[in-house]
Each structure stands twice: as structure tokens, then as C-alpha cells.
Amino acid sequence: MNKSSLRLIPAIALLVSMSALAQYHEPPNPKVMEKLYPGKTYSPYAERSFPSRVFWGETHLHTGVSLDAGLWGNTLGHADAYRFARGEEVTSSTGLPAKLGRPLDWLAVTDHSDMMGLATGIQEGAPNILAVPKGREWATAFQEGGSAANEAALDLISSFTQGTFPEKLMEDYSPGSAVYNSLWDDITETADQFYEPGRFTTLIGFEWTSIPKGFNMHRNVILRDDGDRARQVVPMVTQPPFGSTDAMDLYEWLENYEAKTGGQAFALAHNGNLSNGWMFPVKTRYGGAKVDKAYVEARAKWEPLYEVTQIKGDGEAHPLLSPNDEFADYETWDYGNLDLSQAKSDEMLAREYAREALKQGLALEKKFGTNPHKFGLAGATDSHTGLATAEEENFFGKSVGSEPSAGRLEHPFMKTEDLEIPGYAQTSSGYQGVWATENTREAIWDAMVRKETYATTGPRMVVRFFGGWEYTEDDLRSRAPAFRGYEKGVPMGGDLANAPAGKSPTFMVVALRDPIGANLDRVQIIKGWMDGKGKLHEKIYDLAVSDGRTIGADGRCKTPVGNTVDLEAATWRNTIGASELAAVWTDPDFDASQSAFYYVRVLEIPTPRWIVYDRLRLGAEIPEGAELIGQERAYTSPIWYTP
């Protein structure tokens, strides 16, 4: 049998099985359909091009191929990461059986592009490593294992962030070397092998780990394309002469990627909270350069998303920036920069958090004509275990060292002489819900670029958000709010303009809790705007709250939902909160001459944090000062209004 006839067999098998599938056909009642979906064709599915299902995944996962992950003992590869994400059981690097409660629909593995494969070399004691004194020192420490290996890993990372990394090793593990190229081939081939359109999507990507002075400027790069295109390039790195730590050079790499391969790519940043004021510059940016037209235009073009929540803290809002927001202090990490070489000071915060950045974007748009912070919101884990876990009761931690064990709560995440990020502060977060038309690379990527996505801190609540000028309560009560939503306005990530005279924008929100998760406390719209004098404002409106609580004239419900958490049993009861909260809301304070953005925040009722499960299952001692309970949440991409 030759090859082409072999290829025909699956197609024939499919045809046969499809004819078997058609046996229970019963046409729907046309009158029902007409009433359900007014203004559409008889068959509502024929012309339906909008997404009907949310696809879950994340854009930020590291395997043993990443330098730091490998140094901390991660022995899992890309195939393991894909298997785990699609729901299979794998064995973690510490030998624990690991399985997700529910499979993910898609995944981007994004290993650090700098020094890809170096850790593997050190683990194995490769000759080129041993030829360098520092390399020999690290490899020897790795032989010893345990705390010696851990210290060597930290020493290596600090030499990297402080720019004292051995030059010879830099060359061996940078683009252009045989090791590096074959690794990239392997990564992209594995991604193609595990891509099953319609069932599980693998997005090819990498992390560009710019970290001048320990300030987190990281971006993940996500390709729309398959391995054939990806292999025409090698990833962008940060170390000169091979790469650069300046985002402008990353944008140029993206430009070149598209020109050379005919493919498409974007970048998304994360952990502004560890950038010590560098992530969202407004006057002077990285390296002392001015924030200018070229910069704002390039950032706007290449960064359609921002990763707002992950294991290293939640970055939506900070209590000092938003003193009237009682929910702002959620999983806050304001200790310092990434390697804790510099402590945090208050004035840095305004350049670190998403809500503030969205506001500053309006000001920058007025100044330059382009909004560099017009980003949608994504959640991801940034897990370095190869395991994409964000569930509180199934959390494998940030790194191999913090995989489940009785002692993991007491082991600091990062520690210097003066500062410490405690291990229990790790955030079991997050995932990204994508409103894509189908589960393919193209559809998922396109949805991300049009920002029809939202972030959650782990739970899979279903959130619809539409903005327009004519939504009414009837649309909400109609049997298919999504049809009305798309018909009369734009979904999350969209734009409103040309305000009809005398009209205020209306928004429709529907939030359904995770089918196996906690009930919802409330649904809020957070509005940011710039007044006529150029001053920036923010305001929170409660749109719908559970349990018959009332929303005051100020748009707020100050009554907390309550608390059903049983800390001994590590459970909660859905006897408070609501399965579904929905509302149509009209901005009561709208001024058509002022630019604004609106995004939705959905809050769950209180549930136990992951450390409470550690106490129950592993007998862990919970250190003093650790938070035991949290209100998990979703953040949608904003809808912008531009006069």
C-alpha cells in the first residue's frame, strides 16, 4: 500500500462514521428559531460566526528546558507538559503522580529563550560546561544536589541578572550554536505533534526574559504558525551580541519574523509588580530613553494582551493606588524587584499595575495619538514545573522546590539579607478564557489579538461582556443573550466611538460560575477615564450582587457576601452567592467628550487558599501571617470608548 492511499483511509473512515451519526435527525421548529434568533437566517448556526464556547488554557509555562526550571530540578519536557495539560496523568519531577481536575483546551509552552538547554548541560556535566571554572563549580554543586544545587541555581541566576555570566557559556547556549538550533527544532516539532485541531491546540512560543537590574520586563512571544514557519527563525534572546534587553528590539524581531516567514506573532508582558516601576513607563523608559511616538506605536502594535495574574502575584490593582477598592489587595506581591536586589517603594506602584496602566494609556493616547496600553487581559501560571496548575486544591507550585510537600510553606520563594518573599505567598493562578470560534491555532490566536479573552485566578467561570448603545433588560432576558450581544454591540476587547447625541453607553454582562466551582459574590464594572483637564480617574460599580443585597445610589454594595469556609475540612458551601449573575448597565456618569475604558471583575464567594489543603492533606504547618482564604475572580478585557 503506498503512502497516499494510506492517507485516504482516515477520510473514508470519517465519512462512514458521519453517516452513522445522522440517525436521530429532527429539524427544529422554525417558529421557535425565529423567535429565538430574530433577524437571522432560518438556521441560526449557518451564519453564526461568533464564538459560542470559551476555550481554556494559558500562555506561560516552563519546562526543564528553561534555565532556572532545569536548575531547580525540573526534568519534564514539552511532551510531558502537553500530556498533562490535555488531561493525562504524568509524574512530576519530584516523583508525584499529577493530573489536572479538568483538561485544558490549549497551551503555549514558553521557555526562557536565554540559555535554553544550559541547565540540561549542567545536569549532565557536559564537557563545554566543565571547561569553564564557574560552569565546573555549578556542575559540581549539582552533583551534590540538595541545598548546594539550589544555591548554585540562585548564584547562576544572579550572575545572569547582574551581567557577570561567563562569556563562553553564553556563546554555546545562544542562537547560532548547534545545540540551540537543534533544541528549537525539537520544541517546534513536538508542538506540531501534539496539535490536534478541534481538540487540543499547542501554540508555539518562548519567553524573552529581559531583566535589567533585576527589574522584570519579561514578554512572552506567541506565534500563530506551525513549526515550518517557526523553524525559519530562532527565538529572540536578551544577551548581547545575540539579542537585547530593550523591548524596541523585540518589536523589531517580531517585525522581522512576520516579514521573513509570512507568519504572525505577538508579545505579552507579565509581572509589572516585579518591575519596580519599569513595566508601564510614561515619560522615561528603559535605559533612559524618552517615551516617544515610535515606542507607543510599537507597543500598541505588538502587545495586544497583558498577563494580569499568575503565581508571582495578582497585578490588577494595588490598594495604595485604589484606596476605595476593598477587593484590590488580592494576592499582592509588593516586596521588591524579581531578585529582591531592590525593595519596593510606593512611587513605583503606578507603573506596575494593570488598572493604572490602562488609565495612563488614555493620557498617552492624547499625547501621541496612540494608546500603548490598549491591552486585553490574560491569566497564566508561569509555573516552572512543566505542570499548568492553577487550582487551589491541586497546586504544584512555582518550581520543583515548591511541589507538594509538608515543608513547602516554610521554604521562602526568594530571600536576601533584608527581604523575603515567603513560600506561602505563591498564588495558585491563573488561566485564560478565550472566546474563539473553534479550537485551532488560528482561531485561538486571532481571538487573543482581538482581545476577546479574560483572565481568571484559576476557576473557569463563563463571562460574557458586551458594550453598545442600545442594550436593554429584554436582551438579557432573551433566551440567547450572546446573539443580542454581538448583534447590537461589541464584545470584550472592542471599541466604542461616535456616541449618539444624548446617549450613554450600555453594557451587558453575564457571569456563570464554574460548573464545579464556588458561587459568585458580585459582578462589577471598573471604569477608568480622563477628564477635560487631563486628570485620570477610576470608579467601581457593582452591577449585580447575590443573596438579595442592595446596591446603593453610589453604585456600590458594601455588604460582604459572607463566608462559608470550613478551614478544618478545607471546603466551603454554596449556600451563599449565586450560580449566575447578569445585568444590563448604563454608565450614569458618561461624558461623550472624555475617553474611557470599562472592564468587568467577577468575584467568587470566599474559598480556602491552597495552603489550607496542604495542611489537611500533607499535615503542613501554616506559618503565622499567611492568608488562609481568598475570593477568586475573573477580569475581562476592557471595552474602550474614544470620543
Next chain:
Amino acid sequence: MWIKEPLLHFIVLGALVFALYGFIGPDKPADDEIVVTRGQQEHLVTAFTRTWQRPPTQAEFTGIVDDWIREEIAYREGLGMGLDTDDTIIRRRLRQKLEVLAEDIVSMAEPTEEILQQYLEENQTAYTREPVYTLRQIYFSLDERGAAAEQDAGQALLLLVTDSALTNPEDLGDPLSLRHRFVGERESAIAATFGNEFADGLRDLEPGKWRGPIRSGYGLHLVLIEEFSAGRPLTLEEAEREVRRDWAKSTGCMTNCVEDTRSRSSR
């Protein structure tokens, strides 16, 4: 007969082998002698040329050969002193070399259809087609109706079964933003939307008729399965791409060679 005497065979064959080896075997140097063969010299020149993009000068050539000799002396002395035993780096390096070798062999070997078929059968649970449903559902909220939800759903079912002219059956239940009709959805997608309990509950329902209520993560549902295609094991033709991928990954040295050795040692 003396010709059948084993000892004689041994002596004759041994002499032959010895003579043959002396004739074609390598000119083995004595233990305290170091010979830099032509092949080794060429290897050193190639390595130098790759680094410097030019061949070495005579002086450089003498230098790299001297260095190689020094390394060889140190290597032999080290081996003699047993410095290679219990050295983690050497152990890992050998392991790595063995794995690379094994992977090369595996990647060269194309699996036969028989091998793939056998792999498929041994791992059949990983290669199945999921059940696919087209269904309608009516939701009854436990939050809203409490204990009465079950009874309300039962009454609605009675109405659905007896009144075939009912035009808006969805109105019998409570509003929920989930769709009322799902077309050609995989069981796993249904489970992701409603929870596993609901997906499991579907398996017991008779297609073509309103049935239920069954439970989801949100409450109770009456369900009409309009179309259903049962799950089944995939054949090799259907799953060849995945089987080939998984077979190749599972045939790495760590899974096969090591398992082989492990079973040999435990005997």
C-alpha cells in the same frame, strides 16, 4: 577418534585466531607508550579549524598535539588511580551518550505496522473516539426552587411527553446563560460546560425523547438527545499520527533499555 577431541579443536582454533589477529589486528602500543594516530591528528586539526576558521600553523599544530598528549597522560593516570569510579559527572555523561545512541537508533528505525498495531492495542484507552451529542436541555434551578425543583422538572416532563405541539419548551424551566441546544458536541466539551455528573448522566438517557431530570453543577436538567454517536476505540488508520508520535517517545532509552536492565537485574 582423535579428530573429535574437543581439546584439540580448542588448540587449533585458538592458534588460528591468534595468527589471524597478529596478521590483521591493530598495532597495539605498549601500556606506557602514547601514539597520536593520523586519525586523531586529523580530528585535532578539524576542531581547531572550526573554531578559528583556518588550519593551524606548524607551531600551533605541535601545541595542540602536545596538549592532547598531556591530556592522554592525565586521563590514563586518572583511570589507573580509579578516579572515574563514583564520579557523578562521568556517570551522567555516559548515561547521556547511551541515550543519544539509543535515540539515534530508534529514530532510524521506522516502526512496522505490526509494531504500531501492537502499541495501539496495548494502549487502546488513549486512542478512542469520544461520544458526540446533539441535545436540548431545560434547566431547573436548585437555588430558586430548592427541594421543589425535582418535582417541577417531573411535571414539566409530563407536559413535554403529552403535548407534542408545545412550542417553547425552554420556558418551562429557569433562565441560565447556557445554550439550550448543543450541536455535535464531544462528551468532554459537555462535561466542561455542565460538569462530569451531567455528562455521565447522559449515558443512561434514551435518545429521541425528553428524559431526566439529570444533575449538573448548576441544578437539574431535562434533556432531549437529538443525535448521538457512541464512543469507540480508534483503529490504527484513524490514530496513526498519534500512535506513531507516542510510540517514538516511549521508545527512548530511559523507558526501554533501562526497563530491560532493571528486569534483568531483578532476576
